[in-house]
Amino acid sequence: MLVEKNTSLQDLNTFGIAASADVLVRLRSSQAVQDFAASSLLRSPQGALRPTLVLGGGSNLVLSGDVVHAIVLKMEIPGIALVGETPTQRIVQAGAGVRWHDLVAWTLAQGWGGLENLALIPGTVGAAPVQNIGAYGVELQDRFHSLDAVDLHTGQAFTLDAAQCAFGYRDSVFKHTAAQPGDFGLAGRAVITQVRLALPKAWRPELGYLELQRRVEASGNPAPDARQIFEWVCAIRRAKLPDPAVLGNAGSFFKNPAVTEDQCRDIIAREPKIVHYPMPDGSVKLAAGWLIDACGWKGKSLGRAGVYEQQALVLVNRGTRSSSVTGGEVMTLAAAIQTSVYERFGIRLEPEPVVV
Incomplete structure (x- = not known):
């Protein structure tokens, strides 16, 4: 756990908005998140929990003020690995700080399809379930297995499956607060540390979107493999979406x-x-x-x-x-x-x- 004070966030949000954080905490392991939850940083002198802002790649964020007074938690947990197999699926785990596109590329390098339609989506693995990211006919929930998170109120680690994440269109339990006792809202409370995805062994292409259908017709290849779809998706996204490194x-x-x-x-x-x-x-x-x-x-x-x-x-x-x-x-x-x-x-x- 690395704590920084009065830190610029201009390079940590893809819009390039010039703002700063009173306190920024870099978290590079699940244990570091639990240590933060138990630390005095998170609590006011009266014992109340201070507000937090979890920051992955900063690609789905608009900083509306000059200063962020909430504690900014910069997720930097690394690692990608195959952690299990079933007769029909491979279970791949990635740390919350891994760039999403790096994970997609890694799975294809192993020869495993399933995430190719989600290529070049900016941001990190830990942010992907929050937004239930999706593109070109595939959403995260279609490949999701489970995730690990830490409850900042208690410091306890826990695991959620797909049903418990309550995925919707660009939505999940992590975007909602618990309005009353018994509600299962985790916004501002849970920090995702690891995400596991289930990749189908019996892979089939998802070509329902018009742009992909046009690529199939233009190529004369009615049965593209996962690598070909990956390359098409990257080309389509680069043609119509600006690179945040060039244009915020x-x-x-x-x-x-x-x-x-x-x-x-x-x-x-x-x-x-x-x-x-x-x-x-x-x-x-x-x-x-x-x-x-x-x-x-x-x-x-x-x-x-x-x-x-x-x-x-x-x-x-x-x-x-x-x-x-x-x-x-x-x-x-x-x-x-x-x-x-x-x-x-x-x-x-x-x-x-x-x-x-």
Whole structure:
């Protein structure tokens, strides 16, 4: 456990927002998390728990103020290993501090498919269950086995399976607080230390998304292997999403909204070209990027916050390192976009990043 005071967070959030942390604690093992939970750092002189902010890759985060007064927990737990097998699955474990894309690449290097559709998603392994990350027809919950975490209130380590994580669309138990006794909300309380994924031995490609179908048709290869899908996904993402090292951003800024079939038919009657995807539960998912583009926001800016020219779903930092975008500018732009989409389509867009 390494404690730092008055530490800049500009290089620790992919938006590049210039903010600092009163206290930042680097955690490099599960035991270090338990030690932190038992330390005086976590408690005020009156014994109350101080607020914490768990920071992985900083890729799903908007820092709205100049200073973060919560204790920032920088997760740096390393390690990837095969920890078990069943007749149908391989169980792979990774530390919370491992870069997600590094894990995907490692599994493919072993010859194991299953995570290729999730290539190049920014962030760390520990953050993946919180957001239930997903892309190109696959979500984390589809490959999830279990995770280990530490309860900051008690210092005890515990394990959760998929059902206990209560996964939803970009959602999990880690994004909700316990409103009353008996509720199982873990936001601000649990810190994920290890994640285990179940990779299918009987692998099959997931090619349902339009961009992947187009790659299949263009390649003339109707049966791509996992490595080929990985390369296609990387190429697609690089073509439409900016590299945070070059242009600060937090990836997709808004969730794709879901509507009923009747609502979708009504919108299609007015907007025949709207991009939409029928879902197994009977709802229809609309492409938030298309909605934003239709409102004329692509390439526009408010102050130093802008909408990426190649993908309207991504908000970017148009400032410089010495004059960076502020969290306030980002949220002002986001609110303006939400208003435009609601006024035209009657749909409320919900941001994906955590706003602190």
